[in-house]
Every structure is written in structure tokens, then in C-alpha cells.
Amino acid sequence: MDVEIWSDIACPWCYIGKRRFEAALERFEHRDQVRVTWRSFELDPSAPREREGERAAILAAKYGVTLEQARQMEAHVAGIAAGEGLGFRPDIVRSGSTFDGHRLIHLAAEHGLQDAMKERLLAAHHCEGLLVSDHDTLVAQAEAVGLDPQEARAVLGSDRFADAVRADEAVAAKLGIRGVPFFVVDRRIGASGAQDPDVLLAMLRRGWEARSPLTVVGDGEACGVDGEGC
Numbered sequence: 001m002d003v004e005i006w007s008d009i010a011c012p013w014c015y016i017g018k019r020r021f022e023a024a025l026e027r028f029e030h031r032d033q034v035r036v037t038w039r040s041f042e043l044d045p046s047a048p049r050e051r052e053g054e055r056a057a058i059l060a061a062k063y064g065v066t067l068e069q070a071r072q073m074e075a076h077v078a079g080i081a082a083g084e085g086l087g088f089r090p091d092i093v094r095s096g097s098t099f100d101g102h103r104l105i106h107l108a109a110e111h112g113l114q115d116a117m118k119e120r121l122l123a124a125h126h127c128e129g130l131l132v133s134d135h136d137t138l139v140a141q142a143e144a145v146g147l148d149p150q151e152a153r154a155v156l157g158s159d160r161f162a163d164a165v166r167a168d169e170a171v172a173a174k175l176g177i178r179g180v181p182f183f184v185v186d187r188r189i190g191a192s193g194a195q196d197p198d199v200l201l202a203m204l205r206r207g208w209e210a211r212s213p214l215t216v217v218g219d220g221e222a223c224g225v226d227g228e229g230c
Contacts, residue, residue, distance in 0.1 A: 011223040017181035017194035019084040024200035040102035040168035050096040092129030103161040116145040179222035193220025
């Protein structure tokens with residue numbers, strides 16, 4: 001059974017959703033027969049290499065709230081993340097383009113290291129304050145999961161996997177995916193947002209038996225296409 005997960009490195013709910021999906025998969029009776037593929041999704045395809053200023057100030061401007069309210073929003077998400085064992089540090093997050101990070105995730109897939117690369121970049125962005133658009137940073141993260149750093153640097157210095165990222169995003173648009181994380185089982189059953197593990201487990205079980213067209217399950221917390229944030 002194939003499970004495709006559309007998500008963005010810069011999306012906090014995507015990291016939370018990854019942990020919840022892992023918890024659901026661990027309980028799934030046929031987990032050894034599930035193939036997980038991470039699909040690219042940029043919350044803000046026009047994002048610069050790095051946005052200047054405090055991330056909370058960017059959120060405040062985006063949502064029309066005060067700086068203190070924006071910080072409370074970040075603290076709320078960080079608290080939920082902590083419940084999943086994730087040490088979010090919104091105070092040190094450096095925001096910017098995630099396009100090249102997605103290209104590295106495609107490279108990692110060729111070497112059987114896609115999940116490890118996805119995990120490493122999520123942690124780098126949300127927990128370690130690393131700029132995941134910086135090529136030196138990306139090469140270091142690639143090497144950390146076992147990729148050849150020279151190959152990673154060569155990929156980043158070229159257009160390799162750019163079409164793969166755009167193809168993932170084109171499929172997302174075709175499926176009507178406008179927020180992430182978004183989980184799809186065999187292109188038949190879908191779950192939107194960082195759902196509770198019980199909901200994701202039900203999706204997996206339903207997907208195992210389903211023969212119907214794509215059906216979206218629930219409406220969990222997600223980041224949408226209006227730009228990076230939450």
C-alpha cells in the first residue's frame with residue numbers, strides 16, 4: 001500500500017503530523033506492507049533565500065495581530081509539538097525558501113534515505129535554527145544522514161530534481177490539496193492536517209480495504225498556501 005505525504009519543511013504542523021503518522025503506522029497491522037513517499041509542497045514558492053526580522057513579527061503582519069499575540073500563537077504550536085516529543089524553537093527559526101531542501105529529499109529517495117532526510121531538515125528548521133536554503137547547511141544535513149556530500153553539492157549547484165519538486169506540486173494542485181500536511185493512501189483515501197494518530201490509523205485501515213475514489217478524512221491543523229506560517 002502506498003502512502004504519499006505532501007508537506008513543507010517550514011510547516012510546523014507537518015513535523016507534528018509526521019510524528020502522529022509514525023505513531024499510527026506503528027499500530028497498523030500491515031505496516032510492513034506500507035511504502036511511504038514524501039511529496040514536495042512549498043507554502044510560499046516565492047519566498048526569498050531568507051526573510052529578515054523576527055518570525056513572530058512576520059506572522060503578526062500576515063495575520064493582523066499584535067506581536068505578543070503572534071508569539072502566543074507560536075508558543076501554542078510549540079506546546080503541542082512538545083507533546084509529540086519535539087523541541088520546537090520558534091524564537092530561533094530562520095525563514096526562507098524550502099525549494100532546494102525539497103530537491104535534496106528527492107535525491108535522498110534515490111538512496112533509500114528519504115525519510116531520514118525529511119526528518120533531518122524538519123529538525124534543522126524547527127528545532128535548531130538552521131537556514132535550510134543555505135547550501136552549506138543543506139550539504140551538512142545531507143552528509144549527516146549518509147548521503148555523499150559531493151553529490152549533494154552537485155545537485156544543489158544544478159537544476160536536478162527541480163522538475164520533480166514541481167511535479168509533486170502539480171499533482172497536489174490536481175488533487176485539490178491547498179494545505180499541509182496531507183496524507184493520501186493509494187490515491188483513494190486522503191486525510192487533511194496533522195490528525196490524531198487514531199484518525200490516521202483509521203485512514204490506513206480504510207485505505208487497505210478501499211476501492212473508491214479519493215475521499216478526504218477530517219480537517220486537522222494544517223498550513224495553507226497563503227504563505228509560510230501558522
